[in-house]
Amino acid sequence: MSEQLLSLRDLRVSFGTRGVLRKPREVLHGVSLDVAAGETLGVVGESGSGKTTIGRAVLGLVKPSGGSIHFDGTDITAANAAKRRRLARDMQVVFQDPYSSLNPTMTIGEILTEPLVTQGSTARDARSRVRGLLDEVGLPLGAIDRLPREFSGGQRQRIAIARALAPSPRLIVCDEPVSALDLTTQARVLELLLEIQRSTGVAYLFISHDLAVVRHISHRVAVLYRGDLVETGPAAIVTKTPEHPYTERLLLAAPVADPAAQERRRAERVRLREEQRARDEQAGAVL
């Protein structure tokens, strides 16, 4: 086994290549990052910076225009459908919206059994695994015969997490998994993800616009700015003493209780944004 579970090297993704007059627009400009087994790498950045595109490229949902993706030492950059199906055993995803990511016509039992049977479990083994999964994510056994609409947002996200855990993956891409939840529910779901990691050793590629959430759950943090990684390092260091002004701006964007402090942070954020704009203009970036 290679030391890194997931490795991206100089990953590039462009969109808009279909129309004759449309010029391809590159949204990832050569991203390199690693996720070790059992580790959480948080990818943070503002809306449109390319976070979801990284996750989708890893999952094979968008085709890179350059660079490479390796999983456990194997090049999966251009993995075909058969290889992707095999990879689904090791690599799963939890999306942001627990309302649209679960099939509304299937019971929770069916939702959780499906990936197990696809991966070759017998019906009997699948039934016992489903009970274990419900227990693992803190849902009652009675959930088996109920439909997604009978559950709250937080509970649905627990179901989505249980579904992702079903094949015992080694990596879960979590794309804004708590953004649609209220703060208390967010904290509970983050705790659940941490507990699961402790007991199973699963690694997370954790995508979020919220630096506080990323700081809480990640071992290391990668900061994405307009398709470039501008800073990567241990979560405690990147989020306390950031090197890049953009990371500092993200930190200042997190709300604080004291209105005077909040105002000082706002003014500092504006100053940093102006400085960044001047730097971008100097570098010839299109604003």
Ligand SMILES: Nc1ncnc2c1ncn2[C@@H]1O[C@H](COP(=O)(O)OP(=O)(O)OP(=O)(O)O)[C@@H](O)[C@H]1O
């Ligand atoms: N299928 C697509 N076709 C064309 N452009 C796309 C496509 N998917 C993403 N983009 C563009 O790529 C850029 C990066 O999008 P992406 O969704 O990866 O950003 P993000 O950081 O995840 O943002 P958000 O937090 O808002 O989801 C954006 O400018 C977006 O409009």
